[in-house]
Amino acid sequence: AxxxxxxxxxxxxxxxxxxxxxxxxxxxxxxxxxxxxQYPNQGLQLLLKYLSGSTLVKGINGFEAEFNKSQTSFHxxxxxxxxxxxAEYFCAVSGYGTASKLTFGTGTxxxxxx
Amino acid sequence: GAGVSQSPSNKVTEKGKDVELxxxxxxxxxxLYWYRQSLGQGLEFLIYFQGxxxxxxSGLPSDRFSAERxxxxxxxxxxxxxxxxxxxxxxxxxxxxxxxxxxxxxxxRLTVV
Numbered sequence: 001a002x003x004x005x006x007x008x009x010x011x012x013x014x015x016x017x018x019x020x021x022x023x024x025x026x027x028x029x030x031x032x033x034x035x036x037x038q039y040p041n042q043g044l045q046l047l048l049k050y051l052s053g054s055t056l057v058k059g060i061n062g063f064e065a066e067f068n069k070s071q072t073s074f075h076x077x078x079x080x081x082x083x084x085x086x087a088e089y090f091c092a093v094s095g096y097g098t099a100s101k102l103t104f105g106t107g108t109x110x111x112x113x114x
Numbered sequence: 115g116a117g118v119s120q121s122p123s124n125k126v127t128e129k130g131k132d133v134e135l136x137x138x139x140x141x142x143x144x145x146l147y148w149y150r151q152s153l154g155q156g157l158e159f160l161i162y163f164q165g166x167x168x169x170x171x172s173g174l175p176s177d178r179f180s181a182e183r184x185x186x187x188x189x190x191x192x193x194x195x196x197x198x199x200x201x202x203x204x205x206x207x208x209x210x211x212x213x214x215x216x217x218x219x220x221x222x223r224l225t226v227v
Binding site for chain 2: 041042043044046049090092101102105106
């Protein structure tokens with residue numbers, strides 16, 4: 001079984017500032033890791049994923065994340081945020097070989113202001 | 115279709131009534147998942163279909179919840195004798211196989227009054 005912890009329920013940030021959304025996971029097996037974004041009244045959209053290979057993963061909208069196996073973390077970063085990045089962000093994990101069955105964190109609300 | 119389609123987008127029902135939620139996955143996707151998103155519980159896995167069979171039903175919260183998939187395509191999630199705690203957004207996702215990226219629909223917002 002897997003679990004995901006998103007330490008920050010809300011992250012306020014000014015436009016053009018950098019941001020990091022934290023995610024830690026727990027699993028007894030090898031994992032795949034994902035970040036999804038949810039805009040108001042919409043479904044989930046995949047931002048990026050780590051399946052294997054390079055631990056630095058680049059996704060859409062300028063986001064990136066780094067898989068750190070020793071720290072069991074998969075933090076999401078963006079060097080300069082925009083107002084349009086305001087949304088709920090979910091970190092998710094799945095067991096190796098079951099990439100579509102996801103266990104989600106509780107989400108982090110990113111609020112970007114001028 | 116171009117994406118995962120769910121209907122209705124919103125459903126208000128009286129406590130005790132049965133409801134059916136529909137999911138049309140992306141054409142050709144063999145795997146289909148139902149998740150529930152609620153304020154108190156976050157995003158929870160409910161059930162997984164591979165083709166028409168459901169090898170993993172471990173997330174269904176009670177025997178009032180059931181789901182089926184026909185023709186390897188459309189899936190219906192049925193909630194019998196709805197309770198107020200069933201109020202949530204029900205999300206459907208599909209993937210090419212059970213081991214690839216999942217694509218989510220917009221969800222059905224269920225409100226039990």
